Amino acid sequence: MNELILDDVSVSRGSGPVVSGVSLVVKPGSLLTLVGPNGAGKTSLLESISGIVSTSKGDMSLDGVPLGKLSRIKRSRLGLVHVEQGRTVFPSLTVQENLELTAKSPAGVDEALELFPELHKRRGSASGLLSGGEQQMVVLARAFAARPKYLLIDEMSLGLAPVVFLRLLPIIRHIADSGVGILMVEQFAQLALKIADEAIVVTGGRLTYGGPAEPLMADPALLHRAYLGIAEV
């Protein structure tokens, strides 16, 4: 089955459980937005999918392949790409080198640059010298150049001006429309929900809402109740 599936996944960190029994499905070509308050376990959940942290309970599979104890490298070879929080460019590498790192061919670099024409003239610049918005564009273009099947995006808006984040949102939607399944963690819930097909809300490590994004966007009270953990899942 071509899906990224999490079934009853729990994650523990030093101080105890941070994610408890979360289940979700990411389908190819769909965009699932994961929202929730600070410390809800959103980042830990993404990190467990890409293998940065281990799960303490539950199963995960990608297109029918159990992720279980697979290393990060093996997960990435299955087509899973994780865009971490912050601007995770390789600062001394040029924009071109950042993209070449993941692109399967020179054409892959060009395709990735087509997403962000503004990067064309900066392709020879060290990516550490770019503005915050440009760095985030490089990170997104680099992930796209890898031709992922599933993309995990963590807090793309962190440290960016809202206008820059708004520039990135349609690109993320475009990537999903190209057939990539996307799981996006975002604090700017209202903005992120606008481009999402489905949404889940996690509060205190537990799923408090799972379903279409539209009702959450249309009814802020429902979103608030989900944040407080009193909405129906």
Next chain:
Amino acid sequence: MLQGALAGLAAGGLYAVIAVCLTLMARLVRVVNFSQVAIGMFAAYLAVIFAEQHLPQWAATAAGVCVGAVVSGLIGWIIAQWLPEAGIGARSAVSVASLLLLVSLSFILFGSKPKTFKSLLPGPAFSVGNVVVTQVTVVMVALALVVAVGCHVLLTKSKIGTKLRALSERPTTAELLGVPAKGLSIAVWVGTGLISAAAVSIVAPTQTNDPISLSFIIVPASAAALLGGFRRLDLAVVGGLALGMLQGALAQFEQMSVLRYWVPFLIIVVFLLWTQRKEVWDVAR
């Protein structure tokens, strides 16, 4: 004095090569490798043993260098396997343990008496007036330059170099993007082990020949690497050659010859104080 300075160039070349290896290790795999010269020492001692088994000198040396590279790779594997996320302090501590292990192992395997190393490159290369330049000196200076330039080209012009630089800057991110962190780290260990073993094997006949003294050439090599801030290969080479020449020149003056052993420590202390001056000032405030 010129004769002394040129005589010091052979040691300077060794410092430069080791400093380049130390710089690569610190940049690419986040380790200050205190066992870098000990690996070379072990390889040079093994070459003596292999030569005693009637192997030709070049073959014995090549075999010793290969074993040195394997030993280095093994230490790298241990760190990559069990300390992948550890900080530079913990990873470097493993290299201190490796240094002590290799020195101890040398005493057990090769005995406590110093060995006589046969020179691969005997005799002078050329003379300038009264100053004789040995073949070892020429080869070591050339090796230092070739290693530094070669590593620079590899890091900046090749796909594997791009991956290594990515790995050095953000290891977790690089791994998430499919860069094989463990394999590349071990390859760096094997590569630097090979280079340092070859360099020590060439220079060993002209240096002190007991395991501890040979292994502690790591001190002047570290001083040279510090001059490049463990970041810059060019300054590491310049630092190594300059330090070797300075020590060689000082050895010419009887009343100052003992000072040559202090010079690397002096450089290390001055450099650390200089780089930490702002930290101290901030704490004081």
